[in-house]
Amino acid sequence: MGEGGRPCDQVRVRVPATSANLGPGFDAFGLALTLYDELVVTPGGSGVTVHVSGCGADDVPLDESHLVVRSIRAGLEALGVQVPGFTLRCENRIPHGRGLGSSSAAIVGGLAAAYGLAGEPVDRERLLRMANELEGHPDNVAAAVYGGFTVAWLDGDDGKAVRLDPSDGLGAVAYVPANRVLTKEARGLLPSAVPHGDAAANAGKAALLVVALTQRPDLLLTATEDRLHQEFREPAMPESLALVHKLRGSGLAAIISGAGPTVLVVGGRERTCPAPPDGWERHDLRVDPVGVQVWSMEAG
Ligand SMILES: Nc1ncnc2c1ncn2[C@@H]1O[C@H](COP(=O)(O)OP(=O)(O)OP(=O)(O)O)[C@@H](O)[C@H]1O
Ligand SMILES: [Mg+2]
CATH class of the missing domain: 3.30.70.890 (GHMP kinase, C-terminal domain)
Structure with missing residues (x-):
């Protein structure tokens, strides 16, 4: 559904690559970078159809087990919204398994798409908590959620973060x-x-x-x-x-x-x-x- 409960035609998401640790900031520091994955989600039908181009196109599954699909489903459930089926198009520029936060981008992108499908503005604090649960640690997801330079930590099981402005033009x-x-x-x-x-x-x-x-x-x-x-x-x-x-x-x-x-x-x-x-x-x-x-x- 779109804003005010109207059906939503399409949701587009752009999510950045992230670098965690940055040397001594192990498991805490994150930096968002100008390299992006883009998603387009079109609701309709009862199952999922997934199209992937770019990084990982030959490796990732194209069904319900796809990490973005799982994250969209988890987000919709948390927001209490029914969207039985959708088509997902992914244009991936973040390389997989290289330490640039591709799994975090998939998770944060999928959860953000769920907000779009629900017609709700993104609640970044909650999005970070959900993303941390799916990813298992908060450092990359924090930077993907907030951008800039982030310091993340666990409060019990909850992922939390503060965002700082890096110096100009870093x-x-x-x-x-x-x-x-x-x-x-x-x-x-x-x-x-x-x-x-x-x-x-x-x-x-x-x-x-x-x-x-x-x-x-x-x-x-x-x-x-x-x-x-x-x-x-x-x-x-x-x-x-x-x-x-x-x-x-x-x-x-x-x-x-x-x-x-x-x-x-x-x-x-x-x-x-x-x-x-x-x-x-x-x-x-x-x-x-x-x-x-x-x-x-x-x-x-
Ligand atoms: N855009 C995506 N779509 C679907 N699955 C993805 C996507 N990005 C990552 N994945 C899944 O996550 C795996 C890579 O996760 P992994 O955490 O090992 O590396 P990374 O996130 O790229 O690096 P790091 O966590 O060190 O920054 C991929 O092999 C794939 O299974
Ligand atoms: Mg990862």
């Missing part, structure tokens, strides 16, 4: 390798305990990174130093760690994006970042300021 260059690494696999490499000194260093650098991202881009290189997760992931992505070391050695604030294997240079600029290694893609991006967006078209 850029990011993403180096994306051809191979995938599943989040589960990359997480499995982390130790269950770390030395107190490493934990203390990370806490200080995370606090500094908030300052660096919002006011002092000159501090980004030192503020993105991490001792909790990146190096442990090397066996799953040795080329990514080698690239991080090389870029950092030349003064660029390079980090592993999310669970990898993408390498992100925060504050990176086209002029200063080198060409990607053979077989890698490079995306010159900026910070997305607004997060997921929804447009509903009313019938008649």
Whole structure:
């Protein structure tokens, strides 16, 4: 249904890629990036028809198990709205399994589409809670919901976040390798305990990174130093760690994006970042300021 209970012709959604962790902000920090998945949902019939173009088109299922479809269904149920069938078209630009938040974009995009189908304005706080439940952690979904730079945490089981404005014109260059690494696999490499000194260093650098991202881009290189997760992931992505070391050695604030294997240079600029290694893609991006967006078209 559309606004005021009128049938809704079509819902369009645009949702950004996100980079979590950003070095020391493990499981908490997120940055929304100007690389987008777009969805078009047209209600009708009793089942689902799914069309996918772009990233993941050859891999994702085209039935009720599709992550966007599951998220639309979960959103409709939470909002108490009946939409038995719909056609979903996905134009995907966020690569899958590379640490750029494709699963979060699918979940946040699907839930936002449910708001559009229900004819309700998006309640971002609630959307984040629902997205966290589906994704299992709040860092990427927070940035996809709010845009900008987000600090997320769990309050009991509830995903919460604050959004901060990154400093003007903050850029990011993403180096994306051809191979995938599943989040589960990359997480499995982390130790269950770390030395107190490493934990203390990370806490200080995370606090500094908030300052660096919002006011002092000159501090980004030192503020993105991490001792909790990146190096442990090397066996799953040795080329990514080698690239991080090389870029950092030349003064660029390079980090592993999310669970990898993408390498992100925060504050990176086209002029200063080198060409990607053979077989890698490079995306010159900026910070997305607004997060997921929804447009509903009313019938008649
Ligand atoms: N747009 C999408 N449509 C349907 N399924 C998707 C979509 N995006 C992601 N998925 C599902 O999520 C999986 C990738 O999730 P995973 O969390 O491993 O990687 P990621 O989200 O790209 O990276 P990260 O979580 O490290 O940022 C895909 O293999 C696919 O099953
Ligand atoms: Mg994911």
